Amino acid sequence: MSETPIELELQLSIQPTSQPEPERGLQPPPLFQLPHPTQHPSENQQENQLQSDIQLSESNPEHQANPVWIHHRRLFLIFLGLSLYAATLVFFYYMSQNNQTGIVTPCVSPACEWASARLSLSEDPFTQPCDYFLFTCRSERFSPDSWGRQSGQGVPGHPQSQKEKSVWAERTVQNKTKEDKGLSKEKTQDRKAVLLYYLREILESNNRSGSSAVQKARRFYYSCLDTQSIDTAGAEPFLTLIQKLGGWAVSGQWNHTDFNSTLSLLMRDYATFPFFNVYVGKDPNEIARGMARRYIQIDQPDLLIPIEWNSKTQKSQAKAETLRTFLASCQRYLELLEVPTSSNIIHRSLFLSLSSQLAVAAAPLHYRLTQGQLHQRMSIKELQSQAPAIDWLGCLQAVFHPLPLTEDDHVLLHNLHYIVQMSPIIERWLNKHELSTSGPLHTYMVLNLLHTLMPALDSRFSKTAKNLSVALGNTEEQVVPRWKHCILETERGFDSVFTHLLNERTAHKEAEEIIQNIFSSFKSKLHEMDWTDQTSFQFVMKKVQSLIPRLWTTKEILSEAELDLLFSKVTISKHSFFFNYVQLLSLWQKRLSKLLSEQTDVADVLSLTPVLQDNELLFPMGMFAPPLFHPTYPRAMNYAVMGFLIAKDILHLLLPDIYSQSEMVHTVGECVWDHYLTVTEKVSRGRTLFLSAAQQQEVWVQYSALQIALQAYHQSLKNHPNDTSISGFSYTHLFLSSFSQVNCASDPYHDLMPLEPSFLITVICAKSNLCPRNLQCPSKTQQHLLQKC
Structure with a gap:
């Protein structure tokens, strides 16, 4: 006008x-x-x-x-x-x-105050456009070392109610100095780290109200953090447990317990599987036919002895130098368990000999897959005839008590060759009369139990295991912070408590709204694409239209009263993590029985990506943890970060269908890459000019996800014009600035991304009137050649 x-x-x-x-x-x-x-x-x-x-x-x-x-x-x-x-x-x-x-009401919630401070200390893409977008996912800025230091600064949690406001303020004051040092460089962390930080905030909050089950989970977590008490206890808790199990020949006190009875006990109460692994899963052959029944799965064990696969002989083997290192670690374990030197040598040698014999029959997954050794079905009765040394029905009944298993029930084998070879090895060692007093099979089971319980023992044991790993060349293992280790251990036994806590704090309405809006925008995006033909388009759209996206909340979310009843027999000590850990193993085993008996899919509390189940597209609650998502954030922030991640997950799930039916994946991927080469002037520097097919896909996925999230946000503004803002930013400015916080480590596909996601803002703004400012740099004389992708 x-x-x-x-x-x-x-x-x-x-x-x-x-x-x-x-x-x-x-x-x-x-x-x-x-x-x-x-x-x-x-x-x-x-x-x-x-x-x-x-x-x-x-x-x-x-x-x-x-x-x-x-x-x-x-x-x-x-x-x-x-x-x-x-x-x-x-x-x-x-x-x-x-x-x-964007001239709107400022957001003044505690979450927004923190987000505003964090955003103000980060580079604004619209004030430093010439320098901000020139990093790649593989640059030093995002090297594992630097990323680890940045992540180590910690992410403060966000209060979900006024009750937690004082906790927020107290923690903010205490950590202000440390956080300010790393806030300006810190980017949005990978989603697993974000969720673990959030769970940590919940467990460490000052809110002591709630069910007794929640308080037991908190006490377990804090007992795990109490490393001083753990180290003070030393090996004594483990030695006391061995005496309850009938003693040990190494210590000179052993009541010659029955082999299968001891094995059943270890499997049932201590989640220890010395000779074979047991877990629950589906049969892929039935999944293809639309069936979803679960079966007991029996696999080769996680062997303690280091072995290598010989591709020429098609057998596993151990090298002499690795065996010497392995023997040294065994000796150290026995020393820590106060085993006399005279017994140490004998039992070490017997343990090494038995371990080597079992290892020869094992084979890596890729070999078993090519040989068709996975998911071989047979009844428990048939398995008993193939490997008679094990009381299969008795052991499995112990593990899955109180389920009424019979010998006619079917199981799935993943290395029948190993199971068949294992049985005569066990029989030979049982029948060696000269070894009857030394009990090598019993020692083998005890040392496997030691490895199961090692996380609950003093640091000398875990240090010995780490030294062995480093000596064998495993130098890439990162040190996991103690709090993170304790969160993961707590979840193993108290997963239903974690699910309850997340369900209480998840903003269901806001999460459902963004899921539905992003999915609607995704469908609109499909209509805009160039398809091979109309049949291809209809094929993809028919599949998409049949999907029902929703937040993954199942009937398994228990009330506080139900949780208290479930954990009523669990007693948690404040200062005995070993005692608590033993109970955790029993709780963890009960989850196997529940999986097998109920035959229903239970949402994994630590799951972070959507899954397809029949015609439902399910988004786990863990995806919507602060600071990636918060109900009090401006919608611009939620759509820029969580909306983008949701769109990216959807595209990855359906990429095979889209890629095979549309040329736009290749075309748009190359267009974005041409932008990057032009802006960074890498064409003249002789850099790599071509992307692999996988890289093209990832560039297209992330660029399309940004477009989908931005379109969904604008549609939400059209339907509901009111939104808040922070840092004085207008709507789209806040959206794009928030998106610039997303980095390469936000998903498992970051290795395929040849450029930092925030560079996609440059492509969006190249031929668009959506951006609040021009992003062109005077020094980049070629930018006028950029085309709209």
């Missing part, structure tokens, strides 16, 4: 001096557009009335006698009315435009 001087004056008068910059891309809807003054019907009516008054005054003698100033007053009043009316329209127009462009 054309602006008159009056309109320009009104525009200046109604806009505050500290307002954010307007966005060029969000134009006011037609309802608020000002029409031309001469075309307004009210103005025409008033003009006609004016003409009638003039005509009447000319024909009426009384009017002719009136002074001239009366006519001027009437004209002045009419003009004043017209001006006020126009000013009102202009005022409402600019107010509506301001609502569209």
Whole structure:
């Protein structure tokens, strides 16, 4: 519209001096557009009335006698009315435009205050466009070392209610100095780290109310953190447990317990599987036919002895130098268990010999897969005839108590060759009379139990295991912070408590809304793509239209009363982590029975990516943990980060269908890459100019995910115009600035991303009027050649 001087004056008068910059891309809807003054019907009516008054005054003698100033007053009043009316329209127009462009109520929640501080200390892509986007996912800025240091700063949690506000303030004050040092460099962390930080905040909160089950989970967590008490206890808790199990020949006190009885006990109460692994899973052959029944799965064990696969002989073997290192670690374990030197040598040798014999029959997964050795079905009765040394029915009944297993129930084998070879090895060692007093099989089971319980023992044991790993060349293992280790251990036994706590704190309505809006925008994106033919488009759309996206909340979320009943027999000690850990193993085993008996899919509390189940697209609650998502954030922030991640997950799930039916994956991926090469001037530097097919896919996925999230956000503004903001940013500015916080480590596909995701803002803004400012750099003379992708 054309602006008159009056309109320009009104525009200046109604806009505050500290307002954010307007966005060029969000134009006011037609309802608020000002029409031309001469075309307004009210103005025409008033003009006609004016003409009638003039005509009447000319024909009426009384009017002719009136002074001239009366006519001027009437004209002045009419003009004043017209001006006020126009000013009102202009005022409402600019107010509506301001609502569209981000002059909104600031968000002042504790979560927004933290987000505002974090955003203000980060580089703004619209103030430093020439330098900010030139990093790649493999640059030093995102090397494992630097990323580890940044992650180590910690992410403060966000309160979900007024009760936690004091906790927030207290923690913010305590950690302010440390956080300020790393806040300016810290980017949005990978989703697993974010969720673990959030669970840590919940467990460490000052809120001591809640169910007894929740308090037991907290006490377990804190007992895990108490490394001083753990180290002080030393090996004594383990040695006491061995005496309860019938003693040990190494110590000179052993009551010659029955082999299968001891094995069943270890499997049932201590989740220890020395000779074979047992877990629960589905049969992929039945999944293909639409069936989802679960079966007991029997696999080769996690061997303690280090072995290598010989591709020529197609057998496992151990090298002499690795065996020497392994023997040294065994000796150290026995020393820590206060085994006399005279017994140490004998039992070490027997343990090494038995371990080597079992290892020869084992094979790596890739070999077993090529040989068709996975998911071989047979009944427990048939398995008993194949490997008679093990009491299969008795052992499995112990593990899955109280389920009524019979010998006719079927199990799935993943290395039948190993199981068949294992049985005669065990029989030979059982029948060696000269070894009856030394009990090598019992020692083998005890040392496997030691490795199971090692996380609950003092640091000397774990240090010995780490030294062995380093000696064998495993130098890539990162040190896991103690709190993170304790969170993972607590979840193993108290997963239902964690699910309850997450369910209490998840903003279900807001999460469901963003899921539905992103999925709707995703479907719109499919309509905009170029497809091979109409049949291909209909094939993909039929599959997409059949999907029902929703937050993954199952009937398994227990109430506080149900949780208290479930954990009523669990006793947690404040200062004995070993005692607590033994109970955890028993709880963990009960989860296997539950999985097998209920035959229903239970949401994994630590799951972070959506899954397809039949026609449902399920999004775990753990995805919506602060600071990636918060119900009090401006929607611009939630859509920029969580909306982008949701869209990216959906695209990855359905990528095979889209990639095979549309050329846009290749075309758009190359277009974005051309932008990157042009802006960074890498064409002239002789850098790599081509992307692999996998890299093209990932670039397309992330660029499309950004477009989908931005479209969904604009649609939400259209449906619900009100939004809050932080840092004085307008809507789209806040969206894009928040998105710039997402980094390469936010998903498992980051290795395929050849550029930092925030560079995609440059591509969005290249030929778009959505961005609040121009991102072109004067030094980049080639930027005028950029095309819209």
